[in-house]
Amino acid sequence: MTRSPTRRRFLQAAGGITLLAVGGAIWRAHDREVFVTPSGAPYDPWTLWNSSEYKNTPVALVAAGILASNPHNTQPWIFRLSDKQIDILADTSRNLGSFDPYLREMHIGLGCAIENMVLAAPANGYGTEVLFEEGSLLEIEKSGLVHAATIRLVDMQDRADPLYDAIPLRHTNRYAYDRERGFPEDLLRRLTAASGNEYVALSLFTEGEAFDALGRAIIEATEEIVADHAMIEDSHAWFRDGPDEMEKERSGLALDTAGLSPALLAAAKFLPALPAEQSHAAWLGQTRDSHVPSAALLGVISVRNRYDRPQSLAAGRLWQRIHLEASAASIAMHPLNQPVETIDRERELGKEAKSEARLTAITKDASWQPTFVFRAGYPTRSALASARRSVETVTEKT
Ligand SMILES: Cc1cc2nc3c(=O)[nH]c(=O)nc-3n(C[C@H](O)[C@H](O)[C@H](O)COP(=O)(O)O)c2cc1C
Structure with missing residues (x-):
């Protein structure tokens, strides 16, 4: 069978377009460092x-x-x-x-x-x-x-x-954790012993009513944030779109540390950056389907006064210490501070303090104000710097 000139021309053109598309894809994959661990x-x-x-x-x-x-x-x-x-x-x-x-x-x-x-x-x-x-x-x-x-x-x-x-081993790990393995007893004991003074307290939950309610509070707060246009725009401003932007800013959040599976990470790096609504909807999905259900431990750092400057600094010192202790023991940690972020936001907007009530119902002690929430467990993958x-x-x- 002989091909007609028109059909031949069509096939030639199609071949050219395919080559261009493949070339473009390879160039973009290279430019966006799709298959490369970030470095430099x-x-x-x-x-x-x-x-x-x-x-x-x-x-x-x-x-x-x-x-x-x-x-x-x-x-x-x-x-x-x-x-x-x-x-x-x-x-x-x-x-x-x-x-x-x-x-x-x-x-x-x-x-x-x-x-x-x-x-x-x-x-x-x-x-x-x-x-x-x-x-x-x-x-x-x-x-x-x-x-x-x-x-x-x-x-x-x-x-x-x-x-x-x-210090250099500590990274936020946003992958799923292996909840089946539980949480190491000795680390739990050390964290409990090391924590707290009259202004800063640490509460740790591995099961039971408070653990379940805290998990729900994290998901609910994430839903509220995702529905708040200003919050997701302000958060999105710190998302970096590819290695060139990161090279310039050297700060903000990158896809490489977002806790995505290798296939999803490659696709996300290859494609144009998602707008704030979509990336935050994906974050809600991760929170609901992976971060909370895979956590072996949920923790809360509380202070006497959430808006006291020294107490906020002291809460940070405690969080860093806990995270270093965990990193030294190859245990992953990840702040999930959404339930406190919504407390601030309700206060800023002069709204009813529902988020505050939600956390007090879990901690059952209004004399301590939660300021930081996190999860922990055995990692399923190691996190990048x-x-x-x-x-x-x-x-x-x-
Ligand atoms: C006060 C505070 C709140 C944070 N809240 C979140 C959070 O809600 N979700 C999250 O994924 N990471 C959160 N993080 C982790 C930071 O995003 C992370 O520390 C930062 O991107 C640097 O990455 P690294 O911890 O891996 O060095 C928080 C960290 C701090 C100190």
């Missing part, structure tokens, strides 16, 4: 953190501090250094808007950085004294750099804290 300058701080260049200087403490947990990877910090002290400043321009209207989560993140810095001090020949800025988050100036705390440094020879080595701005970018020398 934004991830260098995870290996440079204990570099000999910084050893026994205050910069070494900052290099550990910037690896801390922090809300939406906003890295809302500036460190002002002198020989004798480090001032930690909240960079209020890096705020989450309606997601964190009182900069409460920002201060928890600063507390996380402070904990890493204190842990890095003995390994670098320093003893520390930490002084928190007093006052209320409800009255804080929300512009420019706001002083949050000072770490005073004194020369001291001390043994490094065992948690120091866990997220990007960080460099030490130089976030340091000022006086």
Whole structure:
């Protein structure tokens, strides 16, 4: 059978288009690093953190501090250094808007950085004294750099804290956990023993009524956030669209750490970024179908006053410590702070405090105010490191 000239031309054109499409797809896959583990300058701080260049200087403490947990990877910090002290400043321009209207989560993140810095001090020949800025988050100036705390440094020879080595191992793990394996008893005991003072408390749940109700509260709060246009737009502003944007910003959230399966991750990286509504709808699906049902443990950090500045910093220090303890024991953790984010949002909008009541019904003690909720368990996959701005970018020398 001979092909007609028209049919031949059609087949040639179709072949050309297919080649172009394949070429384009390969180019896009390459450009978006679809099959590549993220690397390069934004991830260098995870290996440079204990570099000999910084050893026994205050910069070494900052290099550990910037690896801390922090809300939406906003890295809302500036460190002002002198020989004798480090001032930690909240960079209020890096705020989450309606997601964190009182900069409460920002201060928890600063507390996380402070904990890493204190842990890095003995390994670098320093003893520390930490002084928190007093006052209320409800009255804080929300512009420019706001002083949050000072770490005073004194020369001291001390043994490094065992948690120091866990600093670069700690990553937020958003994959499903293996609930069947439960939670290691010894770690549960250590976390319970290490936690708390008269201002900060840790509650841990592995089963029962409170565990189930907390799981439901997390899902309900996520539904409420997803229905709140301003919240998801403010959250979306910190989603980075591909490696070029991450290279430039070195902060914010990337698909690589979103807890997607390898196939879904490749597809999501290949395709154009989803708009805020769709990406947050996917997040709700993950929360409902994976994060909550696969959790072996749910935890709550509470304080006496959620809007007290020192208490927010102290809550962050505790969270960082717990997460490091877990990382050292190869246990995954993941903040699921939606039920507290909706408390702030209702307050900001002057709405009835339903979210507050929802959590008090679970904790059954209104004298403690939840400020941070998380899950934990044996991981089914290991989590990757997220990007960080460099030490130089976030340091000022006086
Ligand atoms: C106060 C606070 C709230 C957070 N809330 C959430 C959350 O609700 N969901 C989530 O997936 N991660 C949450 N995180 C984790 C951060 O997104 C994460 O620490 C940041 O992206 C840096 O990544 P890394 O922890 O892997 O270094 C929170 C962290 C902090 C300190």
